[in-house]
Amino acid sequence: MSAARLIALDWGTSSLRAYRLGSGGALLESRQRDWGILHLPDGGFDAALRGIAGDWMAAMPQAPLLACGMVGSAQGWVLARYVDTPADAAALAAGLQAIDLGDGRCLHIVPGVRRPGERPDVMRGEETQIVGALATEPALAARCRLLLPGTHSKWVQVQDGRIAAFRTFMTGELYATLKAHSILGRPAREAGAVADDAAFDRGVAAVQGAEPLAALLFSARALVLDGRLPAAHSLDYLSGLLIGDELRSALGDDADDADDRLPLALIGEPALGARYRRALAAFGRGELMQIDHAAPAGLWALATAADLLH
Amino acid sequence: MSAARLIALDWGTSSLRAYRLGSGGALLESRQRDWGILHLPDGGFDAALRGIAGDWMAAMPQAPLLACGMVGSAQGWVLARYVDTPADAAALAAGLQAIDLGDGRCLHIVPGVRRPGERPDVMRGEETQIVGALATEPALAARCRLLLPGTHSKWVQVQDGRIAAFRTFMTGELYATLKAHSILGRPAREAGAVADDAAFDRGVAAVQGAEPLAALLFSARALVLDGRLPAAHSLDYLSGLLIGDELRSALGDDADDADDRLPLALIGEPALGARYRRALAAFGRGELMQIDHAAPAGLWALATAADLLH
Secondary structure, eight states: OTTOOEEEEEEOSSOEEEEEEOGGGOEEEEEEESOOTTSOOTTHHHHHHHHHHHHHHHHOTTOOEEEESGGGSTTSSSOOOOEESSBOHHHHHHTOEEEEOSSSOEEEEOOOEEEOSSSOEEESSHHHHHHHHHHHOGGGSSEEEEEEOSTTEEEEEEETTEEEEEEEEOHHHHHHHHHHHSTTTHHHHHHOOOOOHHHHHHHHHHHTSSOOHHHHTTHHHHHHHTTSSOGGGHHHHHHHHHHHHHHHHHHHTTTTSGGGGSOEEEESOHHHHHHHHHHHHHTTOOOOEEEOSHHHHHHHHHHHHTTTTO | OTTOOEEEEEEOSSOEEEEEEOGGGOEEEEEEESOOTTSOOTTHHHHHHHHHHHHHHHHOTTOOEEEESGGGSTTSSSOOOOEESSBOHHHHHHTOEEEEOSSSOEEEEOOOEEEOSSSOEEESSHHHHHHHHHHHOGGGSSEEEEEEOSTTEEEEEEETTEEEEEEEEOHHHHHHHHHHHSTTTHHHHHHOOOOOHHHHHHHHHHTTSSOOHHHHTTHHHHHHHTTSSOGGGHHHHHHHHHHHHHHHHHHHTTTTSGGGGSOEEEESOHHHHHHHHHHHHHTTOOOOEEEOSHHHHHHHHHHHHTTTTO
């Protein structure tokens, strides 16, 4: 354990991940707990930190601690205010907030990023993954588009090494909410869901026409009632509609633009990434880079930028 | 009570309405219970029928009984199979299903309507309101567009007195689901919601631009986080986004078409209707007819067409 240089945390709403990083940001060990900021153990934030990384902290009393994600939100441990776009690693490093852990150590928290404007947008946690992606694939830094699928998918425009702009699509939350609570989820809740790529593809194909999503959503029910879509496959059809609509919306607004030929890279969890790749292929955008371990890479890059690793 | 000619029921998922109708379909009395088909009292359908209309049935042993709505669905009392578009009152009357009540009487059930095709659509209950609207306003029968807002809003094209085509928008269910279960509803759940027309208008205005709904939905959260939308008004903003998107989708696909100048009439509950009128005005479609009591009028017209009133 002596090689550890940084104890890094990706602390979101529903889970907490900890990374022990060595020289050059090498990933030595990782751990995960269900201690998202809304599901903390008894003892709260401090207990969660010591529960997941207390042994690392004891063994490496000099290692700095850095966390990103919802831990820096208004519902988190301390509020780390947003940095406005365009934002780069230096601006994020300058915005770190420190929590005094009471034993001579601090936990540093990465701020989120805000896109100002008439309808602003925000991210928290993804900024660190973006920094990590650009550190991992420096060729992307000049200009690219990054896709971070998830509960709140982010589509990010990177220019000159900075987060230039971004948009949030609530695809993951919409799917989970409709699945659990709407009439669209009921057939599969009763029949049991069975994964079916063809049903997913059918949903993606449906949104590639002219019909807006609002007019298509109910087809996930009507097709089942009409005996043309098995109840067990209806959630994959719904997933295809929602992910397809996200892609149509996000890719559509620059279809006539040279921007459209920008390198596109995907960051995030492999299973969800595979689903997005499948849908992207249907839009003729199947060739794209996949970047893994972006969060620990970003935490390392930000610790370096903030000069925490002296 | 001797003037009663028909005992009519509008029996949906969440509520049961009963109407005592006299000569010419005059509405003599109406009642409502929370006995939707998913919330039946002990004793089930029969107990609900006798609970809401037993005294009418006893006093008028000759009056026929006719019901529309989800009572005729697979989860209802008896399955009344869909009639395909184009569908008129005669086709619906020919598709009535009868339930033997065991005392020499029948309850007749109106079938739903199905739009066949690659992505079919269905309605159940609204077909009766449409028949009632055309009976109430015969000038609409030649050609019009009807809007029935609700949990599953229907936009209906009427031609030559028939339901020619229709589309379902899940606006009401989407709003209720997001309000109760998503992060978009959380600020108002915690702060308490306060009605605010300006926030509703702002949501409607947002979807009148080029941005697709998928890219706008998260603004209901980001604006609150940014201090630019009070948490208490955020649900009205969300409602404006969703109803506005429904209008954009439903009105948009024939904007370059003479169809767009068809008479538009609104059927349904006044409070929700007022909200739709407000949004329609923002789309330059504020002048439209409102049709009330469409369900009892439709049940009367269908009882007449089926020759139940001899």
